[in-house]
Amino acid sequence: MKYGSELQDNVFAPWRLSYIAYDVLKMELKTRQLDHQWNDADEADFVELLHNELNKVYDFVTAKLREVEARITYCERTIGTFQKNPTMSSEANWGIMDDALTEVLFDVNDLAKFTRVNYIGFQKILKKHDKWTNRSLQHSFVEALRSKPLDKQRFDVAIVYISSLHDLCRLRGQPRNGNSAAGGDQNAFERATSKYWIHPDNVTEVKAIIMLHLPVLVFNQNKKYEESDSAISSVYYDNYDFDLYTGRLQRDEGAEAIRFRWYGPYESPNIFIERKTHHAEWLNGASVKDRFPLKEDKVNSYVAGEYTPEQIVEQMRAKGTADEDTINSVNFISTGIQTSFKEKNLTPICRIFYNRTAFQLPGDQKLRISLDSDMTYIREDDLDGVKRRDNNNWRRTDAHIDYPFSHLPKKDVYRFPYAVLETKLQTHLGQEPPQWLTTLLDSHLVHEVPRFSKYLHGASFFYGERLPLLPWWLSEMNTDIRKPRSMNAGLSRSKSFKPLIDGQYRHAMEEEERRMERQERTAKSVAASDGSSLAGSTVHSQIAGPPSITIQPAGNVDASKAKSSKKAKSGGDNLSSTYSPSIGNNEKGVMYRGGAVSPIEIEPVGEAVAIDIVEEDGNGKDKGPVKRRVKVKVEPKVFFANERTFISWLQFCALLLTVALNLLNFGDFVSRISGALFICIAGVMSIYALYRFERRAWMINRQHTGRYDDIWGPAVLCVFLVAALIVNFYLRFR
Structure with a gap:
């Protein structure tokens, strides 16, 4: 699509006159x-036009930001009045303030899209100018764009304040219980992490959606939030054989990733020494991240082995601020990391900078979501003979947190084109993803990238020619991750420009959330009251959060027990939800909905799952099985397996063709007849192999429910070969 048409599609009608006049x-x-x-x-006239358009756009953005700040301040004062005067703290007043904050949030989202669309418009027109006129205006216009920047996301501070006020409205003025600083305690706990890429067009929208359900986590509530508070910098260590990189990529047992991290400005006094371990032996094979803090002036001596774990522990005991368990943990971690430095000859390799927005209930680590934007990779090594660190310092001193690091050499900087979303669930505690999060992750706004690693990606970009293996997701960088917009997901506006959340008005969304909460409470009460009846069955999980699905082998299910269980539960709500079942070892099973309400037969077929759901009418009679299908994400290795099968068939055909050519070229009359037969067989089987390859690829793409194995191909090939051999023997012995 040409950019002019794309611009028209993304124009927010009330602001139409303020966009760049691209046409x-x-x-x-x-x-x-x-x-x-x-x-x-x-040239002079055109440059003047560009400056006029830039001033128009920038002045509009500045004015809108001031308006947003004024509206946020008004809401903050009004909420403060509600808190001081209980007589004004009514449900209606809190609803009015929630509506006002939602409208502000939508304006911030629209403003972020407005800023990005116009910034791209200026870049496109400058590129078109240089191409048509053979002049270089892009370089000379850089200073103007820097003086009035449109390329930076400048809305994080507004989102943080809106999140805080929205949370007060949600709690009707009561402060959120829990320690916000506890969210930073990431020492040795398990969690299941999923990672996604987000296109820059969708970053602010995704933040706004999450903020409506989870508050932004601010570690220090005692200071005013600033943009630098979201900055995170990490220096990753490895050796020049990239042993840590290879171990992490291959997911070897005990593979480590070691990094030194600091938050906020470059001059941060506290550096966190962190280690990620895949399947740690000391935790019975669980993957873990552990860390301990260290003063910046002690880091170089710690890396050199001069500042020992014993000295760290002695200083902690002398201060008396930590208990014995914490001291022992720090001793164990610091000793292990310092041992890795000595044995593996580790050195700084790569620095990763990004701005993080974290969403989490204070003090509750069951669900944590983080969104990292402005991600930038910076080289720290001297593999190419360039000295980047002074006096063997543990990090270079010429790179602080001044994104986009334009002052650094281009070969030392790589700006990742997407934002990275991470969802972290403590699944070992029974935590299930809420419905709103499932809707977001299934929407057009995110692109799933399983096992994505920031360090692996940066190392593969800077040192790809030195690495024996590269991560699978590099091929995804060549594709456009944007998807067609779904009106039932994300933030949109009605024809009257009223805010819509997942295609619904905010009140409808809140009513849906309250309904889900009621269903959850009902399910928990049903599970508690019927615990004795469920104890004798083979149910493996309980309802936690949204209605979940429990799977048990079909062979263990007794039809009469299932029916009696169904009748016993008929007094509760018949829960319905969007299910995401996980089938272990592709076994046929029975799923129970909302605490074993109705059995669901599951039969895995190919890469999809076909489901027969037994539903009841109003009289309690079965209406019969209803076919449902649950789509399962197809991994790239499935396509590669299909390709390997095709190549194996071609290898056999090539071998057969080699035999046939030898018989034709160097044999007698009988040999030439046999050679001709083998050539025909090789040609037919090659065409058949191609047909099967294309057929399987089509089935995989559409998650077809047919058979993936080849029933007739091998048998027909054997028959052809035996027939050719019989003909050969007959002609030879005749």
Whole structure:
């Protein structure tokens, strides 16, 4: 799609006159080019037009930001009045303030999209100018764009304040219980992590959606939030054989990732020494991340082995601020990391910078979501003979947190084009993803990238020629991760420009959340009251959070027991939800909905799962099985397996063709007949193999429910070969 058409599709109608006049600028370029040769006067006029458009757009953004700040301040004062005066703290007033904050949030989202669309518009028109006129305006116009930047996401502070006020409205003015600083305690706990890429067009929208359900986690509530508070910098260590990289990529037992991390400004006094271990032996094979803090002036001596774990522990005991368990943990971690430095000869390799927005209930680590934007990779090594660190310092001193690091050499900087979303669930505690999160992750706004690693990606970009293996997701960088917009997911507006959340008004969304909460409470009460009846069955999980699905082998199910269980539960709500079942070892099973309400037969077929759900009518009679299908994400290795099968068939055909050519070229009359037969067989089987390859690829893409194995191919090939051999023997012995 041409950018002019794309711009028209993304225009927010009330702000139409404030967008860049892209068509006018393009027409100015074209008409002057057709009329005469582009000259200095044309260049001056065009530059003046560009400055006028830039001033118009930038002034509009600045004015809107001031308006947003004023509206946030008004809401903050009004909420403070509600808290001080209980007589004004009514449900209606809190609802009015929630509506006002939602409208502000939508304006922030629209403003973020407005800023990005216009920034891309200026880049496109500058590129088109240089191409048509053979002049270099892109470089000379850089200073103007830097003085009035449109390329930075400048809305995080507004989102944080809106999140705080929205949370107060949700709790009707009561402060959130829990320690916000506890969210930073990431020492040795398990969690299941999923990772996604987000296109820059969708970053602010995703933040806004999450903020409506989870508050932004602010570690220090005692200071005013600033943009630098979201900055995170990490220096990753490895050796020049990239042993840590290879171990992490291959997911070897005990593979480590070691990094030194600090939060906020470059001058941060506390550095966190962190280690990620895959299947740690000391935790019975569980993967874990552990860390301990260290003063910045002690880091170099710790890396050199001069500042020992014993000295760290002695200082902690002398201060008396930590208990004995914490001291022992720090001793264990610091000793293990320092041992890795000595044995593996580790050195700084790569620095990763990004701005993080974290969403989490204070003090509750069951669900944590983080969104990292402005991700930038910076080289720290001296593999190419360039000295980047002074006096063997543990990090380079010429790179702080001044994104986009334009002052650094281009070969030392790589700006990742997407934001990274991570969802972290403590699944070992029974935590299930809420329905709103499932809707978001299934929407057009995110692109799933399983096992994505920031360090692996950066190392593969800078040192790819030195690495024996590369991560699978590099091929995804060549594709556009944007998807067609779904009106039932994300933030949108009605024809009257009223805010819509997942295609619903906010009140409808809140009513849906309250309904889900009621269902959850009902399910928990049913599970508690019928615990004795469930104790004798083989149910493996309980309802926690949204209605979940429990799977048990079909062979263990007794039909009469299932029916009696169904009748016993008929007094409860018949829960319905969107299910995401997980089938272990592709076994046929029975699923129970909402605490064993109705049995669901599951039969895995190919890469999809076909489900027969037994539903009841109003009289309690079965209406019969209803076919449902649950789509399962197809991994790339499935396509590669299909390709390997095709190549194996081609290898056999090539071998058969080699035999046939030898018989034709160097044999007698009988040999030439046999050779001709083998050539025919090789040709037929090659065409058949191609047909099967294309057929399987089509089935995989559409998650077809047919058979994936080849029933007739091998048998027919054997028959052809035996027939050719019989003909050969007959002709030879005749």
